[in-house]
Amino acid sequence: MRKVQTAALTAASLLVFGGYYGLGDALDLVPGPVTVAYADVAPQPFPTPAGPSAKTSTPAGLETGAPMPSKAALTSYVQAVASDAALAGGGVTASVVDVATGEELLDQHAATGVTPASTNKLLTAWAALSSMGPGHTLQTKTVLDGQTLTLVGGGDVLLAEDAGDPTATVGHAGLGDLARATAEQLKAQGATSVSLRLDDTLFTGPQWSGDWEEGNERFVAKVQPIMVDVESAQEEIDSGQRAGHPDDPAMHAAKIFAEHLSEAGITVDGDASRAAAPSGAKELASVSSAPLSDILSVSLKSSNNTMTEVEGRLVALQAKETADFAGASKAVTARLRKDGFDVSGLTLLDASGLAKGNKVPARLLTQILAKAAGDEGGSAGRTLIADLPVAALDGTLGNRLHDTSAAGTVRAKTGTLDQTSSLAGVVTTADGRQLAFSILANGFAANSGSAVGAAIDNHFVAPLAACGCS
Structure with a gap:
């Protein structure tokens, strides 16, 4: 029993001694590895990254050695x-x-x-x-001439009703955003009311082809240069949720724009009417579509007829042809021949x-x-x-x-x-x-x-x- 008590006291003494020694070590009073003092370490220069040691090669082309089908x-x-x-x-x-x-x-x-x-x-x-080019974008803008504000369609038929989503293709640009930016510019000029016009003269000729069979109205909207999200409208039609596209998609977009303009504090006198923007009108604001590469991904994957007809007219405009069915067909054919x-x-x-x-x-x-x-x-x-x-x-x-x-x-x-x-x-x-x-x-x-x-x-x-x- 006495030996056990002695061993216990010895162990306790060692623990106490160890604790005090550790404290002294930390305070740098006795030798040891532990310290609470800040280390005096000289800063080292940031390393310079080294380039790859071997030359990088260009991607290989198609494998010409693979077996050819008979x-x-x-x-x-x-x-x-x-x-x-x-x-x-x-x-x-x-x-x-x-x-x-x-x-x-x-x-x-x-x-x-x-x-x-x-x-x-x-x-x-x-x-x-x-x-x-794949990076081509489409602008929807507003211009002002006196007290007349004109909404100008530039070929974007995927516009969001309100705020645009810069990460999306469908709804990339928003009519609400355009209205609010326009209202801000109007207020800066002291204007609180305007007359609203819609300029959809970018495209010409018939908005419906005489070569299409009767009954195809549910598969394509009237071909106009400004619309609210024609892709989602088509998806709803295909699923049986709606009877069809708006009778006048461009004017439908203008009315939505007018509502957002009013909400932003600008009075719109009367209903919107159609008229080409005056040549001297001053641009107030604009919104931009997603790039053409993304737009085509939507229209090709869903086989959207309206979007493709719009794309054909844009090709016609690029080729300085009339922006109608005949001009689009002529321009597409000419481009294929040129290529x-x-x-x-x-x-x-x-x-x-x-x-x-x-x-x-x-x-x-x-x-x-x-x-x-x-x-x-x-x-x-x-x-x-x-x-x-x-x-x-x-x-x-x-x-x-x-x-x-x-x-x-x-x-x-x-x-x-x-x-x-x-x-x-x-x-x-x-x-x-x-x-x-x-x-x-x-x-x-x-x-x-x-x-x-x-x-x-x-x-x-x-x-x-x-x-x-x-």
């Missing part, structure tokens, strides 16, 4: 589509081009112009990107593909896609390919080609009209070969469009993506 295999794919029961009474044209070499691997009446439906939008998209595409067999009546009288050769579609995907495509080509719907993922291809080799590997533009079904895009095959393809079916029985689309997917596109057919 013409016999590709021909069997398109023949399988043509012989499908859904195609009874109809015909098929098709083209497949190897992107790396430009060689046409499949020619199924590829030079014959046929009704393209919405694959027609590829022509408009290329012409827009090539002539205006080296063979436009023989091409007939364009609109920009969107709604007109059954449009005639586009399958070869022209693959020419555009092959150039866009290849080394010569530049920023216009890269943008076009990136903006296309992806199989089994988004846009009009979101519900197609699931559980196939094409899922996620095919980017393509769809086309659907009564008795027309088409698809044109690019694919990297299972063998690693990048191909541009187009296939257009026409003249089949009415109401067979869905079955024909499935035949194209199952007999042509999915086997093309899975192709180990060298």
